[in-house]
Amino acid sequence: MLAFFKNKFLYKHILLALITLVFLFIGWLKYLDYYTQHNKYIQVPDFNSFPISSLDSLVKANDIRYVIIDSIFDKSKEKGIVVKQDPPPLTNVKRNRKIYLIINSLQSRKVNFPDIYDLSLRQAIRKLNKKGLEVGTLEYRADIATNKVLDYKINGIKIGIGQELYYGTIVDLVIGKGLSNKSVIVPNLVGLTRIEANIVLKSTSLNIGSEIFKNSVIDSSFAVIYKQFPVGNDDNTLNIGSAIDLFFRRIKTTDL
Helix, strand or coil, rough: CHHHHHHHHHHHHHHHHHHHHHHHHHHHHHHHHHCCCCCCCCCCCCCCCEEHHHHHHHHHHHHHEEEEECCCCCCCCCCEEEEECCEEEEEEEEECCEEEEEEEEECCCCEEECCCCCEEEEHHHHHHCCCCHHHHHHHEEEECHHHHHHHHEECCCCCCCCEEEEEECCEEEEEEEEEECCCCECCCCCCCHHHHHHHHHHHCCEEEEHHHHHHCCHHHHHHEEEEECCCCCEEEEEEEECCCEEEHHHHHHHHH
């Protein structure tokens, strides 16, 4: 037994085995670094507003991959562009990483026109907006059914319940105004966007009249009202169905 522990040949082989294990372990770590590209990152490019027809060239140049996981329909944006991405732009990722994209649909979405006959104006607006349809001009007609929907048209043409319409179609409504000349207080619309102003006006039974944009306005969705006629205050009233002229300027950073 004592001779076993004094065997130098045995110790030599044990030492060599330990050294070999250390080198193998270091080599394995180096291989893992190479395989996983440890500490080697690339920045995710900004895909937002990028057309899907050009995605292949962009991802190839940046050595990453992409997957389109969903599409939405936003009529305010160009069709077929990226509207959201994950991970976000400038995130550090490994090469060949998948980037998940949501795009704006290439096809215009269609919806069925809902039954809004005899609903109140507020109910009809809510139901149409839920379907993605917009309310255009309000035409008031003398009728015992005050503030009820009597008819609906698109560019003067009557439409039927269940008829297929493109998402975002503007629908004009015929509303009963009762048997008297009812008037409403002119709302103050200064500081609102066009969409916000349209909601306020429709809920108060008024219409948008002329729309005047300053030259600096490129996109109407990024503009706010800085003036209106007639002026909105408690002393001004209009007959229901009347129109208000709106003046727009570009949204400033102080408005955001």
